[in-house]
Amino acid sequence: MKNKEYLREDYAKTLKFFSKGKDSPEIPGNSEAIEKYRKLSGLKETDFFYDAFLKAKSTIPEKEKKPVAGYFCNTVPEELLLACGVHPVRLCSADSHCAECGEEAIPGDICPMVKAACGDFFHDFNRMMDLLIIPATCDGRVKLAEILSPVAKDIYFIDIPRNTDYLENVNIWEKEYTKFFDYLKSKFKVKPARREILDACVQTNERTRMYRKIYEARAKKPGIMNAFDYFIMANSSFFLSPAEWTEKASLLYREISGREQEPGRKKILLAGSPVVFPNFKILDILGDAGCCVSADVVCSAYGRLYDPVEIDEETESGIIRALSLKYVAPSICPCFVGIDKLINTVLDSVERYGLDGVIYYNIRLCQVFEMASGVLRSVLKDRDIPFLFLKTDFSKEDTGQLKTRVEAFMEMLG
Ligand code: SF4
Numbered sequence: 001m002k003n004k005e006y007l008r009e010d011y012a013k014t015l016k017f018f019s020k021g022k023d024s025p026e027i028p029g030n031s032e033a034i035e036k037y038r039k040l041s042g043l044k045e046t047d048f049f050y051d052a053f054l055k056a057k058s059t060i061p062e063k064e065k066k067p068v069a070g071y072f073c074n075t076v077p078e079e080l081l082l083a084c085g086v087h088p089v090r091l092c093s094a095d096s097h098c099a100e101c102g103e104e105a106i107p108g109d110i111c112p113m114v115k116a117a118c119g120d121f122f123h124d125f126n127r128m129m130d131l132l133i134i135p136a137t138c139d140g141r142v143k144l145a146e147i148l149s150p151v152a153k154d155i156y157f158i159d160i161p162r163n164t165d166y167l168e169n170v171n172i173w174e175k176e177y178t179k180f181f182d183y184l185k186s187k188f189k190v191k192p193a194r195r196e197i198l199d200a201c202v203q204t205n206e207r208t209r210m211y212r213k214i215y216e217a218r219a220k221k222p223g224i225m226n227a228f229d230y231f232i233m234a235n236s237s238f239f240l241s242p243a244e245w246t247e248k249a250s251l252l253y254r255e256i257s258g259r260e261q262e263p264g265r266k267k268i269l270l271a272g273s274p275v276v277f278p279n280f281k282i283l284d285i286l287g288d289a290g291c292c293v294s295a296d297v298v299c300s301a302y303g304r305l306y307d308p309v310e311i312d313e314e315t316e317s318g319i320i321r322a323l324s325l326k327y328v329a330p331s332i333c334p335c336f337v338g339i340d341k342l343i344n345t346v347l348d349s350v351e352r353y354g355l356d357g358v359i360y361y362n363i364r365l366c367q368v369f370e371m372a373s374g375v376l377r378s379v380l381k382d383r384d385i386p387f388l389f390l391k392t393d394f395s396k397e398d399t400g401q402l403k404t405r406v407e408a409f410m411e412m413l414g
């Protein structure tokens, strides 16, 4: 029995695309892409993360032996799920095959990330999730609550205001997260003690601590870890437990710390749309053009892993308040009001790490990212910081043309 029907049962029954049985579209695996990027890695400790991607969908249910909850975006507090004994999996997908499948359910001219998230539900793995959590980020995500209603076992919608002014909104976020926590306790029939919530925060804070070390090391010594390895590592935190991720990332940190930077490389900040495996098209283009991504401001790496939970008061409500300040207040997601936060983060990174330029990546058909680009361009121009805007989708057609533009940009940097 679902917590709530997001689409009336008789209407949902008319949606046949998810109930095709043996005729359901086959979604090919990504082993070829994994092996392609693994070969480009000169690091030993990245193997674990590539393997984790190969096995993720088949091993999580068996390995975790606990309920599994899928969620989208960066505003769902994983700590509350962990405290309730639930394994969280971020489901943001960028698989072009899934995007194609998604077109069975939603029109073609919708953001490919939204279509891929929808098409991913042709996988048994997503359907067996005990819970799907959808936060109110972009309009496409919000509508997924209804579209996926016939196929998801249960859906919870987190409705937070699209304004990251914490002085105005922290009470609303706290209320929404408290409601969410109460829902989890009742759904999974658990009563987590304060200690368990604190432990969950310790786990994600440890992950943040390790992530920051790797982030700093890459930003200071260009070339010690390529962008494919970095995003595979960051994206694997979507489904690995924080403890396992931190353990393996610390081995990787040890390995890259012993490496010397590649001399003469220009350092680039990549900002904009999420970079999610297997859609590494933008990284392929940048790599082919000799561009070294040293830092990023995207929600699938920095925006997900950089901010810790800072608890002032160790009561349940104090921890929930701290979680709202971790997840919503610093959000760089363009769905929120707070473009100044994105700009501040970009300027701060450029200055702190002595970066040479900014590349802003926009997934075609995503208006929020595209609209934010104009303000960022204008501020960077005013400060003489080189800026390149790249708009593309998951197809390969424009690859040559984009590569030429990146090469010209790199040449201009000297
Ligand atoms: S940019 Fe915002 S809406 Fe898009 S995936 Fe990231 S958190 Fe979600």
Ligand code: SF4
Binding pocket: 111, 112, 113, 114, 138, 139, 140, 141, 273, 274, 335, 363, 365, 366, 367, 368, 369
């Ligand atoms: S890329 Fe844009 S439209 Fe697509 S899911 Fe993210 S915020 Fe939404």
